Amino acid sequence: MSGDTQASFSASVRNTICSKYGHRCATCLNLLPEVSTQSAHVIDSASLESAVDLGLLSPNYLRSSPANGMALCADCHVGFFTPDLIALAPALPILQYILHYINHTPAANQIPMHEVFDLLSQAMEGADVALPDLDSVKPYLGLFTLVILRPSDVFGRCISTQHLPELSILQGDQFEIAPTGTSPVGENVARIFDVQAIAADPPPKSSGIIPLSPKDPEFKEQRYWRLPLGIGAVCAALIAYVALESYTSHEICCAQEIMAVLVLRRLQRGPSSGGTIGPSGAGSSGGGARLSGSHGGQHGSGPSGEKRSLARSDCQPGTKKGRKQGGSRDGFITKLWQSLSARGKQ
Template sequence: MSDDSHSAENEILSTYDAHCAICLTRLPQAGIQAVGLFDSSTRGLEQVRASIDMGLLPEYYDTSLSSDSNGLAQCPTCHMGYFTSNTIALSPSLPVLDYLCNYLKNTPVPDQMPLHKVCSQLRLATTMYDFALPDPTSILPYLELFTVVTLRPEDVIGCHLLTPHLPRLSIVKNDEFEFAPKGTSRMDQGVVRIFDAFKLAMADNPPPMSLGIIPLSGETPQCYWRLPVKIEVVLAALVHRVGMRVYKAEELRKTQHILGIFMQRRFTSQ
């Protein structure tokens, strides 16, 4: 392993203070892994190349873990048991996928920016109001949030992904998520849980343990993960994993829709 990739891995592990970004378990540093969002080796490079062709990634996208948006920390259970086997995957949130899909459908093609530029602009949307995109106000609370989607639901029947830090319930208020008031039920409309490994890593005093189960089959409440990765990179990694099967998860159906738009454009331009 090169010194560069070794230090990139150490940086990722230090960002998360050796917590798994998904289940929030903390392990000794030797037990936690810095993993890339794309597949490793040649297959990963092919995924990146195809994503650049679709405009999901910029031309000179850095695929190494030293890229600021291409890696996260995972425990062996999440990594080996679920992600490496493509049983589950990270996805942009549904409101963001909806926005990007509508952008591709409703903006005249000659006026469209590549999606990686759209995502860059969206990241500026909280401070910049004058830009050539449809109004993003409704998706602002979701720009840093991602979901975990199940690519092979039949493989997770009877499986439970446990967390030592089940987050409190949250709701949207004034375009931001905040903790839900006492008495809120997880079954109430609009209630979510937000897993935030970075916040946990930065905490002076780690919160007390709160054991729980991370739903893998779309149960309520909706769960989100606040992660320092980029929407376009997560989407680029996901489009190569969705295939043609029929999914129940709306995030996966929307991702297939986005992929379908790109494929149709490539077909008609040939």
């Protein structure tokens, strides 16, 4: 899913990743020849330093470890992830939980975000962890979804799968197979793509599509991917993708809100040696790119004209999937620093 064209895993790590996924693509679940199974980083190298500086990832994060890679087919990897057409996102309830945590937990009680992500992972394993109000998000731990980064480039496109999951429905604290007759777009209904479950016990083939644009009626269905990936790395990668764009996706808007809070807090702490935030890493040209919506204009409004601000505390996006309106993710923290610094001088 990393935008890097070439993954930098060692041969043994690549083999470990591909074996963990049963030589199946994590996205479309299709079984692949071993020789053509590709491995991808969760976060690209250009975004790693900023993610650590914001506290989203630990300084000890190992980008090329087996835990931080995933297996993909060439079609999904090269065709959709590498050109930044789509990206993984934590399930929306998880993003909303993170946003609520950083906005409403007393500052003295907050811990670094990468520690929050570690605790969420432990909670997923059944541990009793010291995080507030986890019950409502427990069913979504370990679940990710796809967001569309460039809708116009994937209009009418879809990803084919040989293993379209049955409908699942949330029952209590877990998803269960939905009863016959359940509406595919019903409340708390989703298709859950589980590559490791498929690899462990392959079911009969069930062909279908993963639509990437509203042209397909199935686009409105909720889809999740159950993946053995760290929430923090996926969240950090998503933030790097969407930092400077204007979207209407629930997940992307929530990620942008999280980023805004973390960047402002990081700025309040001041520059640090080796960090990516602050004058030492930002240059002095000023007037850099703006976080979408901060000042209106081309990057300031969603398609409905809705303006967004850095300080908004709730995520209230317009539509289900993403919409990009331009910009670049390279050096997003530096550009944010320039923008925020310029605003502070006004």
